[in-house]
Amino acid sequence: MTRERSMVPEAEFRSYYGRPVIKAPVWHEPHMPAYLYAGGLSGVSSAMAVMAGFTGNDRLERTARVAAAIGAAAGTGFLIAELGRPERFLNMFRVFKPTSPMSMGSWLLAAQGGLSAVAATTELTRILPAVGDAAALATGLTGPLTATYTAVVVADTAVPAWHEAYRELPFLFAGSALASAGAVGMLATPRAQAGPARVMAVMGAAVESVASVVMERRLGLVGEPYRLGKAGGRMRAARVLTAGGGLLASVAGRSRTLTALSGLALTAGALCTRFGVLEAGRASAADPKYTIVPQRQRQGQPR
Amino acid sequence: MAERMGFFTDTSVCIGCKACQVACKEWNQLPDDGFVFEANSYDNTGALGANTWRHVAFIEQSRPVPLEGSSDDGVERWLMSSDVCKHCTHAACLDVCPTGALFRTEFGTVVIQEDICNGCGYCVSACPYGVIERREDDGRAWKCTMCYDRQRGGLEPACAKACPTDSIQFGPLDELRERAEERVERLHADGQAEARLYGESPDDGVGGAGAFFLLLDQPEVYGLPPDPVVTTRDLPSMWRWAGAAALSVAGAVVVAFAGSGAFTGSRKGRRR
Numbered sequence: 001m002t003r004e005r006s007m008v009p010e011a012e013f014r015s016y017y018g019r020p021v022i023k024a025p026v027w028h029e030p031h032m033p034a035y036l037y038a039g040g041l042s043g044v045s046s047a048m049a050v051m052a053g054f055t056g057n058d059r060l061e062r063t064a065r066v067a068a069a070i071g072a073a074a075g076t077g078f079l080i081a082e083l084g085r086p087e088r089f090l091n092m093f094r095v096f097k098p099t100s101p102m103s104m105g106s107w108l109l110a111a112q113g114g115l116s117a118v119a120a121t122t123e124l125t126r127i128l129p130a131v132g133d134a135a136a137l138a139t140g141l142t143g144p145l146t147a148t149y150t151a152v153v154v155a156d157t158a159v160p161a162w163h164e165a166y167r168e169l170p171f172l173f174a175g176s177a178l179a180s181a182g183a184v185g186m187l188a189t190p191r192a193q194a195g196p197a198r199v200m201a202v203m204g205a206a207v208e209s210v211a212s213v214v215m216e217r218r219l220g221l222v223g224e225p226y227r228l229g230k231a232g233g234r235m236r237a238a239r240v241l242t243a244g245g246g247l248l249a250s251v252a253g254r255s256r257t258l259t260a261l262s263g264l265a266l267t268a269g270a271l272c273t274r275f276g277v278l279e280a281g282r283a284s285a286a287d288p289k290y291t292i293v294p295q296r297q298r299q300g301q302p303r
Numbered sequence: 304m305a306e307r308m309g310f311f312t313d314t315s316v317c318i319g320c321k322a323c324q325v326a327c328k329e330w331n332q333l334p335d336d337g338f339v340f341e342a343n344s345y346d347n348t349g350a351l352g353a354n355t356w357r358h359v360a361f362i363e364q365s366r367p368v369p370l371e372g373s374s375d376d377g378v379e380r381w382l383m384s385s386d387v388c389k390h391c392t393h394a395a396c397l398d399v400c401p402t403g404a405l406f407r408t409e410f411g412t413v414v415i416q417e418d419i420c421n422g423c424g425y426c427v428s429a430c431p432y433g434v435i436e437r438r439e440d441d442g443r444a445w446k447c448t449m450c451y452d453r454q455r456g457g458l459e460p461a462c463a464k465a466c467p468t469d470s471i472q473f474g475p476l477d478e479l480r481e482r483a484e485e486r487v488e489r490l491h492a493d494g495q496a497e498a499r500l501y502g503e504s505p506d507d508g509v510g511g512a513g514a515f516f517l518l519l520d521q522p523e524v525y526g527l528p529p530d531p532v533v534t535t536r537d538l539p540s541m542w543r544w545a546g547a548a549a550l551s552v553a554g555a556v557v558v559a560f561a562g563s564g565a566f567t568g569s570r571k572g573r574r575r
Contacts, residue, residue: 013523014521014523014524015523015524015526016360016362016523016524016525016526017341017343017344019349019350019526020350020433021432021433021523021526021527021528022428022430022431022432022433022528023352023427023428023430023433023435023436025424025427025428026424026427026428026437027424027428043552044552044556047552047553047556048556050556051556051557051559051560052560054560055560057560082423082424083421083422083423083424083442084420084421084422084423084424084437084439084441084442084443084444085420085421085422085442085443086421088402088419088420088421088422089421091402091403091404091419091420091421092401092402092421092423094402094403094419095401095402095403097400097401097403099398099399099535099538100398100399100400100401100425101399101538101541102399102401102423102425103401103402105401106401140553143552144549144550144552144553145545145546145549147549147552148545148546148548148549148552149545151541151544151545151548152538152541152542152545153425155537155541156399156429156534156535156537156538156541157399157425157428157429157534158395158428158429158430158431158433158531158534159428162428163534163537166537166540166541166544167544170541170544170545170547170548170549171544171548171551173548174548174549174551174552177552178552178555178556182559195563196556196559196560196562196563197559198563199558199559199560199562199563200555200556200559203555203558203559204555207551207555281428285428288523291528292523292528292529295528295529295530295531296523296529296530298530299529299530
C-alpha cells in the first residue's frame with residue numbers, strides 16, 4: 001500500500017517541478033546565427049581568395065576578397081549588437097585568454113576582419129597591391145579557423161545538445177561555410193570563372209549534410225532537440241535546402257537560373273543550420289531531461 | 304592568498320524561512336523578481352538568477368516511512384534547501400569569460416567585476432548549475448559574490464549571518480568539509496540513510512565546490528545537476544576537432560580548385 005502512495009513517480013528522471021537545471025542561452029536571433037553564418041562565409045571566402053590568387057583566377061579572387069571582408073565586418077557587427085553592453089565591445093581585447101573560445105575568437109575575428117578589409121580594399125582600389133596580397137595570404141590561415149572556431153564557442157557550454165556535439169559541430173559549420181562561400185562565389189562571378197566555387201558549394205553541401213546526420217545519430221537522447229519542434233523544422237529545412245542546392249550546383253551547367261537558385265538555396269540552408277543549432281540549444285537547456293538523464297547514466301546507479 | 308572560504312549548507316536543519324534570500328537581497332541591493340505565482344510550493348522564486356543569489360527550494364513529499372505500531376502509511380517529508388553559487392574550483396564561467404570580468408578572489412571565490420562585464424552572455428551558458436544570469440535591462444551578468452565586500456571587511460556573508468538555524472555555515476572550506484563529514488555520519492547513525500553530501504569532493508567534475516550541501520534526496524530533486532562537469536574539461540579536444548575541420552576546409556578549397564582544372568593555365572574564356 002505504502003509504495004503506491006508515493007508521490008514521487010517512478011519516472012525516467014526526477015527534477016525540481018520540471019524546471020530547467022541550466023540557464024537557456026541568452027544569445028538572440030538573428031544576431032547570433034547571423035554572426036555564425038557571416039564568420040563562416042568570411043573565413044572560407046578568404047581561403048577561396050588565396051587559391052583564386054594562386055591560380056590566377058582574378059575575377060573569383062575579387063569576389064572572394066570582397067565577400068571575406070563583408071562577412072567579417074557583418075559578423076563583427078552582429079557580435080557587437082549581441083552584447084548586453086555593446087559600448088564595452090573593446091573589453092574583448094583586455095585579455096588574451098586561451099581558456100575562453102570567445103576571447104580567442106575575438107582576436108581571431110579582429111585579425112580576419114582587419115586582414116580581409118585590407119585585402120579587399122587594395123583589390124578594389126589597386127593601391128598597394130603587394131600589401132593586399134600579403135594580407136590576403138595571411139587570411140589563408142585565419143580564414144579556415146574563423147569558419148570553425150564558432151563551433152568551439154557553442155560547444156564549450158553546459159548546453160547538452162551543444163557540448164556533446166563538439167566533434168561534429170566544427171564539421172557541420174565547416175561544410176556550411178564551404179557551401180556559403182561557394183554559393184556567393186557562384187552568384188557573384190561569371191560562370192566561366194566560378195568553377196571552383198561551384199565545386200566548393202557541392203563539397204560543402206555534402207559535408208554539411210553528412211555532419212548533420214552523423215551528429216543527430218550519435219547524440220541519441222541529447223540530439224533529440226535537433227529533431228523536435230522548431231529546431232527540428234529548421235534542421236530539416238536546412239537539409240532539404242542544402243542537399244537541393246548542392247545537387248542543383250552540380251547540374252546547373254550554363255543555366256543562370258539554376259545557378260542562382262542553387263546559390264540562394266545553399267545560402268538559405270546555411271542560415272537555417274545556424275538558426276536551427278541555436279534553437280536546439282535553447283530547447284536542450286529548457287528541458288531538465290537532457291541535463292539530468294545523461295548525467296545519471298554516466299554515474300551509473302542513483303546514489 | 305588567504306584561506307579558501309566556503310559555504311556548507313546543511314539542508315537537514317533548513318526551516319525554509321528565506322531569511323538568507325532576504326538578507327542577500329538587502330545587502331546586495333538586488334532588484335525584485337516581480338510577483339510570480341508558481342503554484343507548486345512555497346517557492347515563488349523558482350531558481351537562482353541575476354537578481355536571486357540565494358534561493359530556497361521547497362519540496363513536499365509523501366514518502367513511505369512506516370511508523371512502528373501504527374496503521375499510518377507513512378510520514379510526510381518537507382525538504383527545504385537554500386541554493387547558491389557553487390564557487391567551483393574549476394569554474395566554467397570564469398574559464399570562458401572573454402573580458403576577464405570574472406576573477407578568482409583571495410578567498411578562493413568567483414566574482415564578476417560589474418564595470419568590466421560587457422554582457423556577452425557566455426558565462427550564462429557555461430555554468431553547469433544555471434546560477435549566473437544576464438540582467439536584461441542592464442545587459443550584464445550577475446551572481447553571488449559570497450559577499451566579497453563583507454569578507455574584505457572581516458564579516459561573514461549576509462545569508463550565513465541571517466540564517467537562524469546555522470543551516471548556512473560559512474568558514475574555511477577545509478574546516479567545513481570536516482564538519483560536514485561528521486554531520487552526515489551522525490545523520491546516518493540516526494537512521495537518515497538518504498543524507499548525502501553534494502559538491503564536497505575535490506574529485507568531482509568541477510574539482511569540488513566552494514559552496515557545498517548536505518542533501519536528503521537526490522540532487523536533481525532540489526534542481527541540482529547530479530554529475531556536473533566543467534565544460535572546459537573537453538576544451539583541448541574541442542580545439543582539436545575544430546582544427547581538423549579547419550584543415551579540412553583548407554584542403555577542400557585546394558581540391559576544389561585542382562578539381563575544376565584551375566591549375567591548368569589560362570582562365571579567360573575557359574570552358575569546362
